[in-house]
Amino acid sequence: MSEKQRIIDSSVHMFFRKGGEIRDFMNEPYKSRGIPDVEMDWYGAPGGEYDPDIAKRSEGGYPSSDPSLVSEHLFGEQGVDIAILHPMTRGNLPDRHLTNAVLSAHNKMLVERWLEKGNSHKRFRGTIRVNPEDPKAAIQEIERWKDHPYVVQVGVPLQSREPFGKPQFFPLWEAAANYGLPVAVHIETGTGVDFAPTPSGHTRTYPQYVTFMALNYLYHLMNMIAEGVFEALPNLKFVWADGGGDLLTPFIWRMDTFGRPHLEQTPWAPKIPSAYLPGHVFFIHGKLDGPTAVDEQMVGQWTSLTGKENMFMYGSSYPHWNVSTPDQIQEGLTDDQREKILWKNAAELYKLELQAPVPG
Amino acid sequence: MSAEEAQVATDERTESREHVVCREEELPPGAMKLVPIGKYGVGVFNVNGKYFAITNFCPHEGGPLCKGRLGGQAEVDSDVPGGAVLTRVGEFIFCPWHQWGFELATGTTSVKPEWSIRTYPVKVVNGEVVVTR
Numbered sequence: 001m002s003e004k005q006r007i008i009d010s011s012v013h014m015f016f017r018k019g020g021e022i023r024d025f026m027n028e029p030y031k032s033r034g035i036p037d038v039e040m041d042w043y044g045a046p047g048g049e050y051d052p053d054i055a056k057r058s059e060g061g062y063p064s065s066d067p068s069l070v071s072e073h074l075f076g077e078q079g080v081d082i083a084i085l086h087p088m089t090r091g092n093l094p095d096r097h098l099t100n101a102v103l104s105a106h107n108k109m110l111v112e113r114w115l116e117k118g119n120s121h122k123r124f125r126g127t128i129r130v131n132p133e134d135p136k137a138a139i140q141e142i143e144r145w146k147d148h149p150y151v152v153q154v155g156v157p158l159q160s161r162e163p164f165g166k167p168q169f170f171p172l173w174e175a176a177a178n179y180g181l182p183v184a185v186h187i188e189t190g191t192g193v194d195f196a197p198t199p200s201g202h203t204r205t206y207p208q209y210v211t212f213m214a215l216n217y218l219y220h221l222m223n224m225i226a227e228g229v230f231e232a233l234p235n236l237k238f239v240w241a242d243g244g245g246d247l248l249t250p251f252i253w254r255m256d257t258f259g260r261p262h263l264e265q266t267p268w269a270p271k272i273p274s275a276y277l278p279g280h281v282f283f284i285h286g287k288l289d290g291p292t293a294v295d296e297q298m299v300g301q302w303t304s305l306t307g308k309e310n311m312f313m314y315g316s317s318y319p320h321w322n323v324s325t326p327d328q329i330q331e332g333l334t335d336d337q338r339e340k341i342l343w344k345n346a347a348e349l350y351k352l353e354l355q356a357p358v359p360g
Numbered sequence: 361m362s363a364e365e366a367q368v369a370t371d372e373r374t375e376s377r378e379h380v381v382c383r384e385e386e387l388p389p390g391a392m393k394l395v396p397i398g399k400y401g402v403g404v405f406n407v408n409g410k411y412f413a414i415t416n417f418c419p420h421e422g423g424p425l426c427k428g429r430l431g432g433q434a435e436v437d438s439d440v441p442g443g444a445v446l447t448r449v450g451e452f453i454f455c456p457w458h459q460w461g462f463e464l465a466t467g468t469t470s471v472k473p474e475w476s477i478r479t480y481p482v483k484v485v486n487g488e489v490v491v492t493r
Contacts, residue, residue, distance in 0.1 A: 257420070257458055264431060264432075264434050264446075264454075264461070265434065266434075267433075267434040267435050267436045267444050268436055268443075268444075270470065270471060271471055272471045272472050275471075
């Protein structure tokens with residue numbers, strides 16, 4: 001008898017039922033403030049931001065705003081065992097207090113609606129959103145939710161005005177590591193008080209934007225390695241949630257070559273840079289990540305280089321236009337790699353109890 | 361063994377030989393003398409009165425290691441401004457190509473011992489600096 005494929009979907013986004021509903025989860029003096037609408041996408045995907053089928057079936061609410069409908073899609077139709085939820089907002093606001101309030105409202109909605117009321121099947125896990133521009137408030141927000149049995153992660157935006165290895169962020173990473181919560185970094189849709197999406201400025205169209213924006217993780221990661229963040233925090237785990245993990249290898253080659261096999265400027269990180277990847281660095285892996293099907297024979301080998309097979313975790317990015325179903329994970333992976341990417345790496349990272357299927 | 365004999369021995373790589381490098385006064389502290397021993401040559405260094413010898417070849421990508429600069433070892437010291445101090449100044453060589461650093465005394469890198477380079481014993485005999493390779 002053959003057993004069902006185990007699947008953990010490590011990247012599912014969810015929203016309020018409709019635009020203004022966020023105010024029901026907020027208090028004054030923030031409840032009545034101007035808040036960017038959920039529809040305010042800076043670069044619009046051609047054909048719409050969300051998968052047309054999911055959007056059509058969302059019954060008048062916003063896509064991915066109803067736990068029972070999402071459960072039906074993911075657990076019923078896609079065969080997913082567990083889904084890691086990651087609420088999305090619309091960018092870093094100029095007023096950090098308002099950002100904190102917006103994030104906190106999302107967390108309240110996530111926990112009440114998805115991790116409690118909508119979680120009788122116990123298959124949802126949640127990401128608590130915090131604001132790295134206000135580390136003290138971010139730590140308070142983590143401490144508010146960290147003991148919830150279904151909170152498994154802290155989420156921050158990829159957009160930042162300083163790379164994440166800088167010392168102002170350290171207390172936040174330290175708190176996450178101490179509480180055993182991985183930090184997921186995801187592009188905040190929409191825009192706020194940010195830099196341009198590429199170091200050379202703004203792209204004109206969405207395809208250019210979506211292709212290159214995710215690569216901003218490289219600047220954060222290289223900076224964190226060089227600043228010794230992972231040396232100082234052996235339990236810290238980072239999940240780069242927009243993919244791009246396929247490009248890790250050539251960049252860490254460069255860093256190992258010239259980065260610093262000496263300690264003149266970085267005695268805080270005494271190992272070769274690539275030594276800080278295993279156990280610290282993870283990537284959501286979806287259908288935008290290569291090698292492409294054209295290079296199918298390279299897929300297994302490329303995925304093993306730099307230990308990437310131990311870092312990649314399948315994530316659908318549901319309900320977005322680029323939603324990846326489990327069967328769209330690349331051809332060409334070895335069976336072992338496929339198991340790791342579809343569920344084993346995530347089960348280990350998030351300490352989820354899923355047993356390997358017994359061979360039939 | 362004379363200097364002439366040392367030259368003759370240059371191409372003998374199978375067993376160790378003693379090679380005269382120069383007179384002691386020709387290699388003051390802080391100086392390096394590159395001698396034509398073996399395929400790449402050997403650099404003999406005087407660091408604060410101690411002699412060290414290494415092959416002029418970086419194991420990373422083959423750079424002329426001995427032509428690099430001498431430096432020290434930065435260590436974390438959270439009590440000082442800048443949070444780090446430089447120790448053992450001059451005891452490390454940094455390849456001019458990619459700044460890989462090696463400890464002259466042991467040949468080891470700071471970060472990955474398997475990338476160590478070989479070192480050779482140096483002594484002074486009758487005022488002459490002699491390297492055994």
